[in-house]
Amino acid sequence: MTSPGSAAATDRTALLSVRDLEVRFVTRRATIHAVNGISFDLDPGATLGIVGESGCGKSVSSLAMLGILPQPAGRVKAGQVLLDGRDLVGLSEHDLRQVRGGEIAMIFQDPMTSLNPVLTIGRQITEALRAHLDMDKRAAAEEAVALLDRVGIPDARRRLSDYPHQFSGGMRQRVMIAMAISCRPKVLIADEPTTALDVTIQAQILDLLRTLVDSEGMALILITHDLGVVAGVCERTHVMYAGRFVETGPTTELFARPKHPYTLGLLKSVPRLDERHHRRLEPIGGAPRDMRELPTGCAFAPRCTYATQASWEVLPLLEPTAGGDHRVACHNPVPDAELVAAGLGLGPDADGDAEDDDQWRP
Amino acid sequence: MSVAEAEARELEIEHVGGGLWRDAWERLRHNKGAIAGAVLLGLFVILAVFAPLIAPYGPNERVAGLAATPPGPTAEHWFGVDEQGRDLLSRVVYGSRLSLLVGVVSVAVGLSFGMLLGATAGYLGGKVDTLIMRIIDIVLSIPGLLFAIALVTLLGRGLVQVMLAVGITTIPVFARLLRGSILAVRESDYVLAARSVGTPGRGLLLRHILPNSVAPVIVAATLAMATAIIDVAGLSFLGLGPAEAGLPEWGAILADNQDRLQASPHLVFFPGFAIVLSVLAINLIGDGLRESIDPKLRA
Numbered sequence: 297m298t299s300p301g302s303a304a305a306t307d308r309t310a311l312l313s314v315r316d317l318e319v320r321f322v323t324r325r326a327t328i329h330a331v332n333g334i335s336f337d338l339d340p341g342a343t344l345g346i347v348g349e350s351g352c353g354k355s356v357s358s359l360a361m362l363g364i365l366p367q368p369a370g371r372v373k374a375g376q377v378l379l380d381g382r383d384l385v386g387l388s389e390h391d392l393r394q395v396r397g398g399e400i401a402m403i404f405q406d407p408m409t410s411l412n413p414v415l416t417i418g419r420q421i422t423e424a425l426r427a428h429l430d431m432d433k434r435a436a437a438e439e440a441v442a443l444l445d446r447v448g449i450p451d452a453r454r455r456l457s458d459y460p461h462q463f464s465g466g467m468r469q470r471v472m473i474a475m476a477i478s479c480r481p482k483v484l485i486a487d488e489p490t491t492a493l494d495v496t497i498q499a500q501i502l503d504l505l506r507t508l509v510d511s512e513g514m515a516l517i518l519i520t521h522d523l524g525v526v527a528g529v530c531e532r533t534h535v536m537y538a539g540r541f542v543e544t545g546p547t548t549e550l551f552a553r554p555k556h557p558y559t560l561g562l563l564k565s566v567p568r569l570d571e572r573h574h575r576r577l578e579p580i581g582g583a584p585r586d587m588r589e590l591p592t593g594c595a596f597a598p599r600c601t602y603a604t605q606a607s608w609e610v611l612p613l614l615e616p617t618a619g620g621d622h623r624v625a626c627h628n629p630v631p632d633a634e635l636v637a638a639g640l641g642l643g644p645d646a647d648g649d650a651e652d653d654d655q656w657r658p
Numbered sequence: 659m660s661v662a663e664a665e666a667r668e669l670e671i672e673h674v675g676g677g678l679w680r681d682a683w684e685r686l687r688h689n690k691g692a693i694a695g696a697v698l699l700g701l702f703v704i705l706a707v708f709a710p711l712i713a714p715y716g717p718n719e720r721v722a723g724l725a726a727t728p729p730g731p732t733a734e735h736w737f738g739v740d741e742q743g744r745d746l747l748s749r750v751v752y753g754s755r756l757s758l759l760v761g762v763v764s765v766a767v768g769l770s771f772g773m774l775l776g777a778t779a780g781y782l783g784g785k786v787d788t789l790i791m792r793i794i795d796i797v798l799s800i801p802g803l804l805f806a807i808a809l810v811t812l813l814g815r816g817l818v819q820v821m822l823a824v825g826i827t828t829i830p831v832f833a834r835l836l837r838g839s840i841l842a843v844r845e846s847d848y849v850l851a852a853r854s855v856g857t858p859g860r861g862l863l864l865r866h867i868l869p870n871s872v873a874p875v876i877v878a879a880t881l882a883m884a885t886a887i888i889d890v891a892g893l894s895f896l897g898l899g900p901a902e903a904g905l906p907e908w909g910a911i912l913a914d915n916q917d918r919l920q921a922s923p924h925l926v927f928f929p930g931f932a933i934v935l936s937v938l939a940i941n942l943i944g945d946g947l948r949e950s951i952d953p954k955l956r957a
Binding site for chain 1: 869
C-alpha cells in the first residue's frame with residue numbers, strides 16, 4: 297500500500313502500525329470528518345508526540361485505536377490499526393476488551409473526572425488487574441500497592457481504601473497512570489495528561505511518564521497541544537491539522553526547521569524564556585476548519601499566508617524534505633530564510649543535537 | 659451561621675473518610691428539616707410496630723353505643739369515637755400500619771420495575787430506549803390518580819391490589835429519572851476510563867454507571883412514599899380503597915365520615931391530620947436527602 301502518511305517503510309514490522317485511519321461522526325444533521333487518513337508506525341519503547349489544536353482529531357484517533365469512540369455517532373470509516381500485525385479495527389468487543397488495558401492503555405486529560413467517585417482507588421486499580429491478569433483479590437491488592445508506590449504515591453497501602461476526592465489533582469493523575477500501566481501494556485496513550493494540572497505538577501507527571509517509558513520499555517503516544525511537553529518527552533513529533541498529519545519528523549529537527557506554515561505558526565505563538573528581547577506572540581489568524589466537509593485542497597489554506605492557487609485545489613501529501621525523515625504536506629514549505637527571521641532556524645553553527653530543544657521544555 | 663463556621667463545617671465534612679454515601683450522611687445529619695422529619699417518621703413507625711400496645715382498644719372494638727353524631731374528644735377517648743362506637747385514636751394508630759405498609763410496598767413495586775426499565779433503556783439506548791420511553795411517555799400522560807383508579811378497577815379492590823395499582827403508577831417516574839441519570843453518567847470520563855482498561859459491560863453498568871446514577875432516584879423514591887400514602891388515601895376516599903371491611907385506613911375513615919364534617923369534625927380532623935403529618939415527615943426527609951446527595955450541591 298502506498299500510504300502518504302507512513303512515517304517509515306511499511307515492510308518493517310512495527311509494534312503499532314496505523315494505516316490510513318479515517319474516523320467519522322455521523323449524525324442526522326451532519327457528518328463530521330474527524331480523522332482523515334492518518335498513518336504512523338510505533339516501535340517498542342518509542343515516544344511519539346501528536347500535537348495540534350483542539351478539535352483537530354488527536355483524541356478521536358486514540359479513542360478509535362481502542363475502539364471506544366462515542367456511540368452511536370462515531371465510527372472508523374477506513375484504515376487499519378495493526379498491533380503486532382493484528383488489525384484492531386473490526387475486532388469483536390470481547391477481543392478488544394483484552395487489548396484495552398492489556399496491550400494498549402490510555403491516560404486521560406482530566407484526572408478530576410476520570411476516576412469513579414464512588415469506588416475506592418484500590419478497587420479501580422485492581423479492576424484492570426483482575427480483568428486481564430486473572431489475579432485473586434489479595435494478589436491484585438498487593439500489586440496495586442506496588443503500582444501506587446511506583447507512581448510515587450506515599451503511604452500506598454493505606455491510601456488503597458481512599459476515595460478519589462481524597463486525592464489532589466496531581467495525585468489522581470498518578471493513580472490514573474498506575475491504572476494504565478497496571479497490566480504492563482505495550483503502548484501507552486497519554487491524552488493531554490498534564491493539561492488540567494498546574495505547571496509544577498505537570499513537570500512531575502512528565503518526569504514520571506519519561507521514567508516509566510524508559511524502565512518498562514513501553515511505547516508512548518503523547519497527545520497534546522503543548523509544544524513544550526512534546527519537546528521534553530518525545531523523540532518524534534507529528535503535527536495534526538483537520539484530521540491529517542501535516543508535518544512529521546524527529547522532534548529536534550521539526551522544532552528547529554518547521555516546514556509547514558501551521559507548525560511555524562504554532563511555534564511562533566508560544567512564549568519562550570530564553571529570548572533576549574521580548575517578541576510579540578503571533579497568533580494564527582482565522583478559526584479551525586469546519587470539519588463538516590472535507591476541503592479539496594489544503595485544509596490550512598484559508599489561514600495560511602503562503603497559500604497559492606495549488607493550495608486551494610490540490611491536497612498536499614506528506615513528502616520528505618531535505619531533512620531525511622522529516623516530512624511535510626505543503627505545496628509551499630516555509631523557506632529557511634523565514635525561519636531565521638522568526639528566530640527559529642538554526643544558524644550555520646547549529647547541528648541540531650538534542651540539547652537544542654531544551655529551550656522548549658516546560 | 660457565619661462564613662467561617664460554614665467553612666469549618668465544610669472542612670470537617672470533607673475530612674471525614676469514606677465515600678459519597680458517607681459524605682451524604684454527614685450532610686444529612688446536619689440538616690434540621692431532615693432530622694425533624696426522621697423523628698416524626700420514627701414516631702409513626704413506633705406507632706405502627708407497637709400499635710397493639712399503644713392503642714387503648716382494638717381497631718374494630720365497640721366501646722360506645724351507635725350514634726348518628728358521635729361525641730368528640732373526651733378524657734377517655736382522646737380522639738373521640740365514631741358512629742359505630744369505635745375508639746378513633748385506636749383506629750388512627752392502627753391506620754399508621756397500613757399507611758406505612760402502603761408507602762413502602764407501592765414504592766418497592768414502582769422502584770424495582772422502574773429501575774429495571776430505566777436502566778435497560780438508558781444503558782442499551784437505541785431502539786430499545788425509544789420503545790420503552792415512548793410507552794412511558796404515554797403512561798405519564800395519564801394523570802396518576804386516574805391511572806390508579808383504572809388499575810384498581812382492573813385488578814380488584816383488595817389491599818394488595820391497591821398497593822400494586824399505586825406502585826405501578828410510579829414506575830414511569832422512576833424509569834425516566836434513572837434513564838436520564840444513566841445517560842449523563844454513561845458519557846462521563848470515568849466510564850470511558852473504565853472502558854479503556856477493558857472493564858466488561860456488566861461491570862461498567864453495575865460498578866460504574868448505576869452507583870453514580872441512583873442518587874436522584876433514591877430522593878424520588880422517598881418523596882414517592884408520601885405520594886403513595888396520599889394516593890391510597892385518595893382512592894379510599896373515592897370509595898376505591900382496600901375493600902376489606904373495617905380496615906382502619908386513614909383515607910377510608912375520612913371517606914366514611916365526610917358527611918359528618920359539621921356535626922363531628924373530629925372524625926375527619928384526626929385521620930386527616932395523621933395523613934398530613936406522615937406525608938410531611940417523609941417529604942422533609944426527602945428534601946434533606948436531595949440536598950445531601952444532589953451532585954450539583956456537592957463540592
